[in-house]
Amino acid sequence: MSPHVLSVASEAVPLVKTGGLADVVGALPAALAAQGVRLTTLLPGYPAVIAAAKRAKVMHSFDALLGEPARLLSATLNGHPLLILDAPAYFARDGGPYGDASGKDWPDNWRRFAAFGRAAADLAAGQVKGLAFDLIHAHDWQAGMALAYLRFASPKGAVIPPSVMTIHNMAFQGYFPANVFSKLGLPKKAWALDGVESYGGVGFLKAGMEAASAITTVSPTYAREIREAEFGMGLEGLIQSREGRVRGIVNGIDTIEWNPATDPHIAKTYTPKTLSKRTANKRALEAEFELDRDDGPLFIVISRLTWQKGMDVLVETIDHLVGIGGRLALLGSGDATIAEALHQAAQRHPGKVGIRIGYDEALSHRMQAGGDAILVPSRFEPCGLTQLYGLAYGCVPVVARTGGLADTIIDANLAALDAGAATGIQFTGVTYAPLADAISRAVHLYRDRSLWTAMQRNGMTADFSWARSGTAYANLYKDLTAT
Numbered sequence: 001m002s003p004h005v006l007s008v009a010s011e012a013v014p015l016v017k018t019g020g021l022a023d024v025v026g027a028l029p030a031a032l033a034a035q036g037v038r039l040t041t042l043l044p045g046y047p048a049v050i051a052a053a054k055r056a057k058v059m060h061s062f063d064a065l066l067g068e069p070a071r072l073l074s075a076t077l078n079g080h081p082l083l084i085l086d087a088p089a090y091f092a093r094d095g096g097p098y099g100d101a102s103g104k105d106w107p108d109n110w111r112r113f114a115a116f117g118r119a120a121a122d123l124a125a126g127q128v129k130g131l132a133f134d135l136i137h138a139h140d141w142q143a144g145m146a147l148a149y150l151r152f153a154s155p156k157g158a159v160i161p162p163s164v165m166t167i168h169n170m171a172f173q174g175y176f177p178a179n180v181f182s183k184l185g186l187p188k189k190a191w192a193l194d195g196v197e198s199y200g201g202v203g204f205l206k207a208g209m210e211a212a213s214a215i216t217t218v219s220p221t222y223a224r225e226i227r228e229a230e231f232g233m234g235l236e237g238l239i240q241s242r243e244g245r246v247r248g249i250v251n252g253i254d255t256i257e258w259n260p261a262t263d264p265h266i267a268k269t270y271t272p273k274t275l276s277k278r279t280a281n282k283r284a285l286e287a288e289f290e291l292d293r294d295d296g297p298l299f300i301v302i303s304r305l306t307w308q309k310g311m312d313v314l315v316e317t318i319d320h321l322v323g324i325g326g327r328l329a330l331l332g333s334g335d336a337t338i339a340e341a342l343h344q345a346a347q348r349h350p351g352k353v354g355i356r357i358g359y360d361e362a363l364s365h366r367m368q369a370g371g372d373a374i375l376v377p378s379r380f381e382p383c384g385l386t387q388l389y390g391l392a393y394g395c396v397p398v399v400a401r402t403g404g405l406a407d408t409i410i411d412a413n414l415a416a417l418d419a420g421a422a423t424g425i426q427f428t429g430v431t432y433a434p435l436a437d438a439i440s441r442a443v444h445l446y447r448d449r450s451l452w453t454a455m456q457r458n459g460m461t462a463d464f465s466w467a468r469s470g471t472a473y474a475n476l477y478k479d480l481t482a483t
């Protein structure tokens, strides 16, 4: 029989998104339905989620989740079952899912997501009438405590289902001071090296990893990299000790949302056979970013402005990019110092560099459709989605050779060019020289129109739909529920 899976996460498109996690969680139900797996998603009841679930039904009331009342609402997410934890004391706040409007983390995040985990554990252990699950799939630290509660604080006699902990980014571990432990409602034995304790504090992701039947991350290369201190962020030892249970499954993309042949956000739709129509999108993008029209490549960046994403190094290479005939359109939000340096670069290079600070989904589509190449100079990248959207839109990815970027882009080296297999450009080491060199290679390759067009077509016809990754998750669920 196909398993019924409870997918627990703090974000899902189209309701709430701060990054790739939301794309994946939003896409999983359909990807798994195609495999005959039923997946119900549990989300926190942020205002946007509650507002979108107008006809939600109350399924259950919790008297107290870590001291606060809460209700479980039933609704739908992209036509698939959705459960919402309506706990106003924790989630009815203006600002983002993890912090206030200025980006400062909520001081009680430990309590908000412990309560969320507690509710998820009750659900998975069959404590809510009318709902039964064969497996629980927790995403990132915000859901990690669900597995710890199941392991250490399940009601007597409850059947604990197998579990998957997916790490979308090892850099975010949900690490809190030791004094929160006594308020979590866990037994003393949970405070252990192989429990929730982590470097003298409480680690929500670590607690989930310790309790999980299987651990996955979002690309095979990242799954290998996190065994090393440079990428494991202190949890490399744990990954090494669980090696046999760690898998890397590359994210797919939503090919309905991200399809240049039907995209309602872009000036002109196109296919691999009608690539010349892209020009209309490029012209529109130049106008939108007030860039000169010329025949050099238009580079784009869509990114969080952070150290992880190598945005500091990108800033250093802008003069070089412009100097060799490139232009740059960048959309991003995050670090204020990086944003200021980008604005300065735009002032230095009027008509050549355009910057938009903020978060704008529709603009990100227009950029993929109008840009010639997308730069992704991440220092580490668990999977990365923007390079996949770049492939789908014929916006050639120029990426650092790490994590999912290494797994999804075929570098335009001589062998790949000869074989007609190249889809982008990779470079090793996120410092000025390798990135500047990769940008030079892109400018050079761009001048060979037939070669560039072939690279665009290779990317556009590659399969990054959820079909393959959906099968991999379905197989994992089936392996775990069969035992």
Ligand code: ADP
Binding pocket: 018, 019, 020, 021, 023, 302, 303, 304, 331, 332, 333, 358, 359, 360, 361, 364, 383, 384, 385, 386, 387
């Ligand atoms: P991460 O989750 O680490 O930020 P990913 O590449 O996995 O990186 O996913 C980022 C997602 O967020 C992509 O869908 C990308 O298009 C989107 N994105 C990032 N920054 C912006 C922005 N400023 N405006 C619109 N979309 C953005």
